[in-house]
Amino acid sequence: MGTVELDTSMDGARRLLPRGWRHLALQVGIWFGFLLLYQLVRGLANRDPAAAFANGLKVIHFERNATGLLELTLQNFAGTTEWLGTVAAWTYWNSEFTVVGLALLWVYLRRHDAFRQLRNWLLTANVIGLLGYALMPTAPPRLFPDFGFADSMAEFGALNHGSGFVQLAGNPYAAMPSLHSTDAVIVGVTLAYVCRHRIAKLLWLVWPAWVWFCVMATANHFWLDVIGGVIVAALAFVILRYGPRLVPGGGRLPA
Numbered sequence: 306m307g308t309v310e311l312d313t314s315m316d317g318a319r320r321l322l323p324r325g326w327r328h329l330a331l332q333v334g335i336w337f338g339f340l341l342l343y344q345l346v347r348g349l350a351n352r353d354p355a356a357a358f359a360n361g362l363k364v365i366h367f368e369r370n371a372t373g374l375l376e377l378t379l380q381n382f383a384g385t386t387e388w389l390g391t392v393a394a395w396t397y398w399n400s401e402f403t404v405v406g407l408a409l410l411w412v413y414l415r416r417h418d419a420f421r422q423l424r425n426w427l428l429t430a431n432v433i434g435l436l437g438y439a440l441m442p443t444a445p446p447r448l449f450p451d452f453g454f455a456d457s458m459a460e461f462g463a464l465n466h467g468s469g470f471v472q473l474a475g476n477p478y479a480a481m482p483s484l485h486s487t488d489a490v491i492v493g494v495t496l497a498y499v500c501r502h503r504i505a506k507l508l509w510l511v512w513p514a515w516v517w518f519c520v521m522a523t524a525n526h527f528w529l530d531v532i533g534g535v536i537v538a539a540l541a542f543v544i545l546r547y548g549p550r551l552v553p554g555g556g557r558l559p560a
Contacts, residue, residue: 321414322414323414323417324417332420332424336409339431340402357443357444357477358448360442360443360444361444362449364443364480364529365446365449365527368527368528372528374452375521376521376522376527377452377454379518379521380455380521380522380523382522383457383522383523390457393457393518393519393522393523394457394458394523396516397519397525398458400485400516400519401488404492405488405492409423409427419495419498419499422495423492426491426495426538426541427488427491430537430538431484431488434482434484437533438476438479441481442476442478443479443481443530444477445478445524445525445526445530446480446521446525446527448477454524458523458525480526480527480530481530483520483526483534485525485526486517486520486526486530486531487537489516489517490534490538491538492512493509494510496512497510517531
C-alpha cells in the first residue's frame, strides 16, 4: 500500500510540474537572477537629472505640438472617480512583477509548450529596455508639476515613489521606453493565444490597452514612452524569431 501511495504522489507531482522540481528551480534561478541584474543595472543607469529632465521636456514639447498632452486628459479623467484612480494606481504597481510573475507560473504549469517563448520574449525585451534607460534617461510626467501633472500614487493609496523600497529598487528617470507597456503586450498576446476560453482571450487582448491607460493616467509615462514600449516588444519578437538563425548554436537560453 505504501508503494502505491508513493507512486501516486510522484504521478501527481509529474502532472503538476511538467519537467520536475529541478527544472522549475532552474527557471526560478534564471528569472530571479535576471531580476537582480535588472535592478542593479537600472539603478546604476545614467541618473543625470539634467539630462533626464531635458529629455522629458523634449517629449513634452513634441507631444504638445503633435497631439497635446494626452496624459493630462487621462489623469483628470481617472481623478474624477476615486475607484478608477485607485484601480489605475494599483494596476501600475502590480502589472509588472505580480501579473508577469503569475503569468509565467501559470503558463509554466498549464501551457508549458509556450513557456520558453514567453520567458525569452520578456527577458529580451527588458534587456533592450535597460539599454534605453542608459542611452536616454527620461523624467516621467509626474516630475513636471508646472505642466499640470501630479503624482497620484499616494493619493489613491498605492505604494508611493518616496518609499524606501521604490527608491532602492527603481530608477526615477526610466520613463523611456515604458516597460510596463512592453510587458503588458507580451503577456497579453501570449495569454490570449494560449487561453482556451473566449472571455479569457478577450480580457487578455484588452490588458495591454488598460495598462497603457494606467501608466499615463498615473503620470508615470508619456504616450511616447508607451509607443516606445510597444516597439521594444516588437523588436524583441523579431530578434527571437530571426536572430537565432544568425548565431552559431542558435543563441538560445536553456529550455
